[in-house]
Each structure stands twice: as C-alpha cells, then as structure tokens.
Amino acid sequence: MPPPEAAPAAPERRGPTRGDRRRRAILDAVELLLRDRSIAALSVEDVAEAAGIARSGFYFYFESKYAALSALLAGVWDEMAVAAAPFFAGSDEPPTAYVPRTLAALDDAWTRHEHVLVAMVDATGTDPGARELWELWMRRWSAGIAERIEAERAAGRAPAGAPAPALAGVLLRMNERSCYDASRRGAGRRDRDAMHEALAAVWLAAVWNERSG
Amino acid sequence: MPPPEAAPAAPERRGPTRGDRRRRAILDAVELLLRDRSIAALSVEDVAEAAGIARSGFYFYFESKYAALSALLAGVWDEMAVAAAPFFAGSDEPPTAYVPRTLAALDDAWTRHEHVLVAMVDATGTDPGARELWELWMRRWSAGIAERIEAERAAGRAPAGAPAPALAGVLLRMNERSCYDASRRGAGRRDRDAMHEALAAVWLAAVWNERSG
DNA sequence: AGTGAAGTTGACACGGCGTCGAGTCGAGCG
DNA sequence: CGCTCGACTCGACGCCGTGTCAACTTCACT
Numbered sequence: 001m002p003p004p005e006a007a008p009a010a011p012e013r014r015g016p017t018r019g020d021r022r023r024r025a026i027l028d029a030v031e032l033l034l035r036d037r038s039i040a041a042l043s044v045e046d047v048a049e050a051a052g053i054a055r056s057g058f059y060f061y062f063e064s065k066y067a068a069l070s071a072l073l074a075g076v077w078d079e080m081a082v083a084a085a086p087f088f089a090g091s092d093e094p095p096t097a098y099v100p101r102t103l104a105a106l107d108d109a110w111t112r113h114e115h116v117l118v119a120m121v122d123a124t125g126t127d128p129g130a131r132e133l134w135e136l137w138m139r140r141w142s143a144g145i146a147e148r149i150e151a152e153r154a155a156g157r158a159p160a161g162a163p164a165p166a167l168a169g170v171l172l173r174m175n176e177r178s179c180y181d182a183s184r185r186g187a188g189r190r191d192r193d194a195m196h197e198a199l200a201a202v203w204l205a206a207v208w209n210e211r212s213g
Numbered sequence: 214m215p216p217p218e219a220a221p222a223a224p225e226r227r228g229p230t231r232g233d234r235r236r237r238a239i240l241d242a243v244e245l246l247l248r249d250r251s252i253a254a255l256s257v258e259d260v261a262e263a264a265g266i267a268r269s270g271f272y273f274y275f276e277s278k279y280a281a282l283s284a285l286l287a288g289v290w291d292e293m294a295v296a297a298a299p300f301f302a303g304s305d306e307p308p309t310a311y312v313p314r315t316l317a318a319l320d321d322a323w324t325r326h327e328h329v330l331v332a333m334v335d336a337t338g339t340d341p342g343a344r345e346l347w348e349l350w351m352r353r354w355s356a357g358i359a360e361r362i363e364a365e366r367a368a369g370r371a372p373a374g375a376p377a378p379a380l381a382g383v384l385l386r387m388n389e390r391s392c393y394d395a396s397r398r399g400a401g402r403r404d405r406d407a408m409h410e411a412l413a414a415v416w417l418a419a420v421w422n423e424r425s426g
Numbered sequence: 427a428g429t430g431a432a433g434t435t436g437a438c439a440c441g442g443c444g445t446c447g448a449g450t451c452g453a454g455c456g
Numbered sequence: 457c458g459c460t461c462g463a464c465t466c467g468a469c470g471c472c473g474t475g476t477c478a479a480c481t482t483c484a485c486t
Contacts, residue, residue: 451462
C-alpha cells in the first residue's frame with residue numbers, strides 16, 4: 001500500500017491541468033472548512049460548494065470526505081518529519097538540549113495544521129481507511145523512535161530499561177494524544193509551554209534517566 | 214452537570230418496572246453489538262431489534278445511540294476507580310511495587326470493558342455530548358493524579374520537576390491512548406505485558422526518578 | 427474538423443435519523 | 457368492576473446526506 005492518493009505515475013506534461021486545479025481546490029476547501037467545523041459536521045455538499053463544483057463532481061476526485069482528508073495529510077507528515085529530523089539524526093548535544101527543542105518544533109508543526117490533524121484523529125473513530133492510514137504512520141514513527149532509543153542505549157548514553165519498541169509506543173501515544181487534546185481545548189501559549197515542559201521531562205526521564213535543566 | 218443519565222430522584226418503589234427492564238435491555242443490546250461492530254457501524258435500528266422493540270421506541274429511552282453509550286459508561290468508571298484506588302490512597306510500599314500493580318489492574322478493568330471504552334473514544338470524534346462526558350472524566354482523573362504527585366513531592370518521596378498538573382495530563386493521555394490502541398489492535402498477553410512494563414517504567418522515571426526493578 | 431479522454435452534471439435510489447400522533451398497557455381509585 | 461391517567465409502544469412520515477449513473481461538455485491533440 002504505497003502512499004495513498006499518489007497520482008498514478010504522474011504524467012507531468014505541463015503545468016497543472018484543469019483537473020489538478022480542481023483537485024487542489026477541493027483540498028483547499030476541506031482545509032478551510034475544517035477551521036470552523038468538525039469533520040463529522042462537514043458534508044460533501046459543503047465541500048463541493050466551497051470548491052465551486054457540483055456535489056457529484058466531488059466523487060470524480062475522491063471516494064469520500066475521508067479520502068480527501070487523508071490526501072490532505074500527506075504534506076503534513078512531511079513537515080512533521082522535518083521537525084523531528086534532529087531527533088532521529090542523533091546529536092552530540094546532550095538530550096536535555098535537543099529533546100525539548102525537537103518537541104517544541106513538533107508541536108509547532110502540529111499547531112500549523114491542527115485542524116487537519118484533529119479532523120484526522122476524529123476520523124479514525126469512524127472511517128476504517130482513515131484509521132489504517134493513521135496507524136501506518138504511527139507504526140513508522142514508533143519504529144523510528146525505537147531504533148533511536150536502541151542506538152542511545154548501545155552508545156551508552158541511555159541506560160537499559162523497558163523494551164524499546166513498547167517504550168517508543170507509549171511515548172508516541174503520549175505525544176499524539178497530548179497534542180490532540182491541546183488543539184481540542186484551544187490551549188494557549190502558557191498551556192502549551194507547560195505541556196512541552198512536561199513532555200520533555202517525561203522523555204528525558206524515561207529514556208535517558210535525566211532530569212531536565 | 215451531575216452524572217448524566219442518573220434517574221431523576223429514583224422512585225425505587227418496587228422491583229424494576231417494565232420500563233426499567235426495557236432500558237436495561239437496550240443497554241445490554243448496545244454492549245453486545247459493540248463486540249463485533251464499531252459504534253459508527255451500529256444503527257439505532259440494529260439496537261432496537263436486538264432489544265426487541267421498534268426503532269422509534271428506542272428514542273423514548275435515549276436521545277441517540279451516543280447517549281445510550283454514555284449511559285453504559287457510568288458503571289465502567291466505577292470499576293476503573295476501584296482499580297486505581299491503591300494509587301490514589303498512597304502507600305507505604307515503594308512505588309516500584311504498587312505502580313506496576315495499579316497499572317496492571319487498570320488495564321485489566323479496561324480490558325473487561327474494552328468494547329464500550331473503545332466505542333466511547335471513537336464517539337468523542339463524532340458526538341459532542343460523548344466528547345464532553347469523556348473529557349469530564351479525563352479532567353477528574355488528571356486532577357487526582359496531579360494531587361497525588363504533589364503529595365509525593367511534598368513528602369519528599371518524589372523530586373521536584375515539571376508542574377504537576379501538566380505532568381499528570383500527559384501521563385494520563387499516555388495511558389488512555391495506549392490502552393485504546395492495545396484494544397484496537399487486539400493485543401495479546403505478551404503485547405500487553407510489554408506495554409505494562411513500558412508504562413510503569415515511564416511513570417516511575419517521570420514522577421519518582423526511579424528505575425523499575 | 428474530428429476524436430477520444432478527461433471532466434461535469436442533474437436525477438435517482440437508498441439508508442439512517444428523529445418526530446409525531448394515534449394507539450395499548452396496567453396500576454390505582456371510586 | 458370500570459374508569460382514568462401516565463407510562464410505554466408503534467407505524468408512518470419528512471428530512472438529510474450518500475454514492476452511482478448515463479448523458480453531456482470541454483479540451484488537447486491529430
């Protein structure tokens with residue numbers, strides 16, 4: 001199952017075709033509408049209207065609103081990956097320096113797309129396709145984190161402890177749910193900063209047995 | 214907002230009335246059907262049929278399938294609270310002993326009702342009423358945990374660290390999401406044990422700066 | 427100018443929801 | 457015993473959102 005919604009072997013002749021632009025308009029409409037409506041409260045009709053096409057035209061591009069939402073997600077993951085890169089690359093710095101920084105960068109990327117991400121998490125409770133896609137990414141992240149933990153342990157920078165895959169899993173869930181809830185309750189700066197501090201403290205203590213500065 | 218769905222000042226004359234029995238039958242039907250269907254895939258018709266009444270009769274008892282699900286939750290929370298009691302009471306034992314035990318007991322209670330709990334979490338993405346109810350409980354748990362952490366710190370058993378409310382919040386989310394995911398993927402014994410170990414390690418490290426035995 | 431693929435549309439059938447008014451049941455009372 | 461009133465039940469209705477279809481238009485390329 002390759003990255004879903006990848007265009008089938010992109011013709012890539014010239015600038016975006018009319019269809020490409022329509023597709024883009026639909027995606028933009030979804031993102032826009034999600035700013036003040038939950039995915040559950042969003043109908044295909046709303047989206048089509050906002051994109052300037054007939055409702056049935058929507059189905060030429062996507063199977064359902066959840067499929068469109070999933071497509072919207074592709075770009076978001078890329079940004080998240082960029083934010084997390086320093087973590088996965090390892091660092092000469094002490095973790096007390098780069099872990100808080102990475103967590104803040106991740107939350108920043110999350111916040112930039114929070115409407116899409118919140119909608120996606122909500123959708124996992126309803127649409128099997130959305131769930132599978134989300135879980136695919138969760139597994140990838142989890143595997144990456146586990147690898148990182150094992151590398152830190154192997155290098156003697158982190159003490160042995162709970163099996164890395166399980167540890168990676170629970171820490172990832174913690175981040176996922178914390179960010180989701182922060183977006184849900186419209187957390188402000190103060191609130192988010194406290195959350196960052198707590199997240200960093202947990203990661204540092206659980207993986208490196210470090211107290212944050 | 215008192216515990217929703219509490220009968221209005223229970224008449225409690227004699228044995229359960231016919232209405233009480235019907236209500237119970239509906240709740241049982243929901244719980245039963247959730248064993249092999251998600252809440253999203255469950256229609257009021259299905260429930261009514263399983264409960265032996267007409268679909269419209271359902272609405273005499275509940276506003277929607279989500280209201281019924283929420284009602285079903287009341288009893289579940291009680292069991293969770295019992296499982297967590299040793300934690301909230303504090304203990305003379307070292308945390309390395311009672312924390313893992315409590316986490317296992319909590320996951321046990323979760324597992325006993327996992328269909329209802331998973332359905333409820335799924336419902337929070339769709340139904341505002343379900344979300345509010347769930348978040349109410351999350352806030353209560355979070356507050357309780359924060360209080361406990363502060364008590365441990367005050368007693369000198371736990372070192373100072375991130376603000377207790379934020380720390381309690383992220384740790385609670387970690388548990389919530391980990392249990393949810395374990396149920397979702399039908400985790401087996403081995404899988405769950407590894408999760409317990411990881412959860413215990415994180416709690417101990419983050420709150421008490423302890424490595425688990 | 428002609429052709430075929432890409433794109434677009436309104437109309438349709440379907441399924442689930444929530445409500446309503448007309449009814450039934452059953453305990454308590456005169 | 458029969459009446460009454462509130463608790464309960466039901467079928468029917470109107471509504472809304474979904475997904476599909478066949479017919480039509482547009483457009484890039486010969």
